[in-house]
Amino acid sequence: MADIVLKVEKLRKSFGGVLATDDLSLSVETGKIHAVIGPNGAGKTTMIAQLAGALNSDSGRVLFDGEDISGMAPPARSRRGIARTFQITSIFHEFTALENVALAVQAHDGHSFRFWRAAREEARLYEPALAALETVGLADRANITARNLSHGEHRQLEIAMALATKPKLLLLDEPMAGMGAEESQKMVSILNRLKGDHTILLIEHDMDAVFALADQITVLVYGNSIASGMPDEIRANEEVRTAYLGDEGTAN
Template sequence: MADALTITDLVKQFGGLTATDHLSLSVDEGEVHAVIGPNGAGKTTLIGQLTGEITPNSGSIRFAGREITGLPVHRRSMLGLARSFQITNVLADFSAKANVALAVQAHQGHSFRFLRKAANDPRLVDPALEYLAIVGLDNRAEVAAANLSHGEQRQLELAMALATQPSMLLLDEPMAGMGPEDSARMVDILKRLKGDLTILLVEHDMDAVFALADRITVLVYGRAIATGTPDAIRSDPEVRAAYLGEETADA
């Protein structure tokens, strides 16, 4: 199977701190690849470098057979790389529908269109409602994002990422701050997306990771200490020592 994303020898330093330490990682097409690691392992820094918000010191990132290391954020989105944010990052004063419609709009050519009302343009609204339906928010379409529950905002976050018609999703802790019920719903939604999309999943919720991931990479101090199937990772002694020990004790 072809690689969707290939990270080679990536380094990112903040002053004396090495957040990403000669990291190499590849994600197969159609795979759900989870990245786990303790706090401060450099997971969010990694996502930032993949989306283009953070510039690495050295190394390369290839996506869909193309070098994207120097590309700006919006160009990567155009190539089919979409992200969800760790901290909910939606347009608070826009309705759920308008949030998704804007993401749809971003991928329908330029937006130097000054006259036609966007709010009732079916080319924006119809797909927006479809994406809301995929994440189960279709009955909340008109609600301002600020008035959605935390779990719903996370679902909206995902709908916006999907609306950019990506080939790959970068999910930065999609279950962050969710109760067990919301988490389970999110796992269901992601399971349905699995196979159609390549997913890089950064997540602390181990139940979710083991339910979804085809492969897992364990990150400690910016380095990948192990990559393998969930079973292999579960039984890896180094991983247990570094990270999983206390997490799996009660699982």
């Protein structure tokens, strides 16, 4: 039995009677990339928000490292090692790329009731931050104000910020959304490099990317998992093909 870092049990969330997640259960193994796919409106982003603590669940449990974190707020979950990226880029636009990441490092380096010393001169914030930027290939763009980075670079920056919190689990919400083919390819290779060292729960629409990266795939339809297994099993699953994959997944 492999190490389970995240266990989701019968998670449920409804918005005014519409179920966004419906008794969803899944487990993520340590060191694996677990992809969650499904059509638009399947409740994928809602699930991420519930796992990160941004949305309160109506019922169900989230176990992280064996601990029940269901009632915890986002900062507490982050502190325990859950990092997320956002489907719509969420960064600090006024800060440089490096400052963005340094702030993420700072969040996990004790409290921030430090009023006097200039944060920008602290090597213990900026060295790990630069390392995280290097991992995602943004080191040469470190001192550029985030607002002026390209869309693809924003997505990379999001990943660097998540990595900087030294997470045990990365929740990536469509890291390739809105990317061109070339940028997507770059992101796939970044995620491939993270594979093994990091545990990732990946939501993605780009099926080529998903099948290239994932160790495990869960298919979500109407907030419920209709199938879960190895990529080959999912590819072969009749129910999945009719419900969602259609020709797209089997084209190659």
